[in-house]
Amino acid sequence: xxxxxxxxxxxxxxxxxxxxxxxxxxxxxxxxxxxxxxxxxxxxxxxxxxxxxxxxxxxxxxxxxxxxxxxxxxxxxxxxxxxxxxxxxxxxxxxxxxxxxxxxxxxxxxxxxxxxxxxxxxxxxxxxxxxxxxxxxxxxxxxxxxxxxxxxxxxxxxxxxxxxxxxxxxxxxxxxxxxxxxxxxxxxxxxxxxxxxxxxxxxxxxxxxxxxxxxxxxxxxxxxxxxxxxxxxxxxxxxxxxxxxxxxxxxxxxxxxxxxxxxxxxxxxxxxxxxxxxxxxxxxxxxxxxxxxxxxxxxxxxxxxxxxxxxxxxxxxxxxxxxxxxxxxxxxxxxxxxxxxxxxxxxxxxxxxxxxxxxx
Numbered sequence: 001x002x003x004x005x006x007x008x009x010x011x012x013x014x015x016x017x018x019x020x021x022x023x024x025x026x027x028x029x030x031x032x033x034x035x036x037x038x039x040x041x042x043x044x045x046x047x048x049x050x051x052x053x054x055x056x057x058x059x060x061x062x063x064x065x066x067x068x069x070x071x072x073x074x075x076x077x078x079x080x081x082x083x084x085x086x087x088x089x090x091x092x093x094x095x096x097x098x099x100x101x102x103x104x105x106x107x108x109x110x111x112x113x114x115x116x117x118x119x120x121x122x123x124x125x126x127x128x129x130x131x132x133x134x135x136x137x138x139x140x141x142x143x144x145x146x147x148x149x150x151x152x153x154x155x156x157x158x159x160x161x162x163x164x165x166x167x168x169x170x171x172x173x174x175x176x177x178x179x180x181x182x183x184x185x186x187x188x189x190x191x192x193x194x195x196x197x198x199x200x201x202x203x204x205x206x207x208x209x210x211x212x213x214x215x216x217x218x219x220x221x222x223x224x225x226x227x228x229x230x231x232x233x234x235x236x237x238x239x240x241x242x243x244x245x246x247x248x249x250x251x252x253x254x255x256x257x258x259x260x261x262x263x264x265x266x267x268x269x270x271x272x273x274x275x276x277x278x279x280x281x282x283x284x285x286x287x288x289x290x291x292x293x294x295x296x297x298x299x300x301x302x303x304x305x306x307x308x309x310x311x312x313x314x315x316x317x318x319x320x321x322x323x324x325x326x327x328x329x330x331x332x333x334x335x336x337x338x339x340x341x342x343x344x345x346x347x348x349x350x351x352x353x354x355x356x357x358x359x360x
Contacts (some may be wrong), residue, residue, distance in 0.1 A: 004181065012300040020095045028331055031135075036063060037065075038064060043069065046068065046069055047065075047069055049065060050065035050069060050082075052065055053065065054085055054088070054089060056142050059088075059090075059092035060093060062089050063086070063089045063090070063093075065072070065088070066082055066089060067083065069082050070083060070086065070261055072152075080098050080110055080113065080115075081129065082108055083102075083106050083109060084090040084113075084115050084119065086128075087101075087122070088122075088181045090102060091122065091126060094125040095259050096127070096129040096130045097126075097130065099126040100123045100124075100126035100127050100147075101118045102121045103120070103121075103126060104119075107119050107120050108121070111341045117151075117154075117158055117160075119308045120147075120150070120151050121158075121160050121297050123147060123163070124144055124147035124150070124151050124164070124167075125144075125167075127140055127143045127144035127147050128145070128148075128167055128171065130143075131144050131174065134174050134178045134179070134181065135178070135181065138151045138174065138175055141178075142175065144167075144220075145168050145175075148164040148168050149168065149169055152164050152165070172206070173224070173292055175205075175206075177209070179198070179201075179202050179205065179206070180202065180211060180215075181226040182198060183195055183199045183218075184218075187222060190225075192222045192223075192225045192226035193222075193226050193230070195218070195222040195236050196222040196226065198217055199218050199222065200219060201216050203215060203216075203239070204300070213258075216248060216249045216252060216253070217249060217256070217258045219245050219249075220242060220245040220246055220249050220265060221265065223241045223264040224239075224268070224269060225291055226238055227239045227241070227269065228272075232276065235272065235273075235276060236276055239269040239272050239273050239276075239332060240269075240273070241267060242269040245263065246269075249262055250263075256339060273319060274313075274314055277306065277309060277310045278310060278319050279308040280302075281303050281310060281323055281330075282326055283331075284299050284300070285299070285326055285329060287302075288300045288303060288330070288333060289333065291336070296337060297334070300330050300333055300334050300337075302329060303326065303327070303330045304331075305326065307323055307324075307330070308324050311323070
């Protein structure tokens with residue numbers, strides 16, 4: 001029976017303790033000078049204390065006072081001070097999203113104020129503080145760059161222009177690192193077409209980058225690997241693009257440590273293109289040999305045309321003798337077709353003559 005009565009007694013004690021603590025908290029809070037200040041209607045005191053809290057770095061205490069006082073002093077001379085110091089409070093607490101918003105609002109409300117310059121700079125600087133690591137999304141980074149550039153455009157003679165330009169350079173370096181990492185990810189995933197586009201865009205977006213040699217080499221390598229893994233109809237163009245990329249790389253970095261490997265890709269690209277033209281002869285001849293009689297000449301004509309193109313493009317090729325053999329084989333097959341055609345025509349003519357004689 002004692003156990004049955006224990007639970008209700010315990011609940012009663014807990015409720016009594018909770019009510020006692022709540023009462024104590026309410027009593028203490030009512031005695032708290034800050035709480036009394038918040039409830040006070042003495043706005044001059046609140047104005048004085050808000051500035052005092054601000055100067056002491058007690059921004060969380062100053063913010064509620066500023067918010068109330070802005071409404072109370074709206075339309076008076078004092079409200080400009082309140083609007084100006086209020087975003088600094090959010091900046092002081094590390095809430096840079098709110099600070100950039102309210103600094104921008106100050107400039108909108110007081111565009112001709114002597115403090116507008118500092119407010120616009122701090123709006124940009126708050127965005128700078130929001131800029132994350134290069135591995136993350138860089139929306140705030142670009143926003144900060146735009147904001148600093150707007151500051152420079154509006155205040156070209158400001159003493160803070162040098163600092164703003166320096167911060168822009170720092171932020172652009174972050175964007176560059178992000179862009180390089182993204183382009184490299186395409187390459188690592190073997191999406192060489194996307195990698196080539198991304199690295200080319202890097203050169204356009206960040207001219208004069210310190211990573212230009214590495215970027216140009218990766219463009220060359222991306223083009224080469226893309227060509228290697230392409231279908232026949234696209235290979236020649238892509239190998240030509242590789243050769244162009246090599247020329248640009250060699251011209252820009254003739255002493256590069258990567259030049260040996262770059263030369264290898266250039267040489268293999270040229271040989272691959274030559275191989276494409278050689279195989280055009282071979283494939284056309286093979287197709288002609290396998291085709292039905294009525295289609296053979298089409299393929300053999302194609303083989304001859306391919307041989308003539310190969311001869312024109314590669315007159316000193318090491319494969320010229322092999323190309324000539326294929327050409328000769330093709331001519332032999334054409335000769336056979338023509339002989340068979342002649343024989344067939346003779347037979348048909350004879351049959352027609354005999355049929356005519358029988359009719360007579």
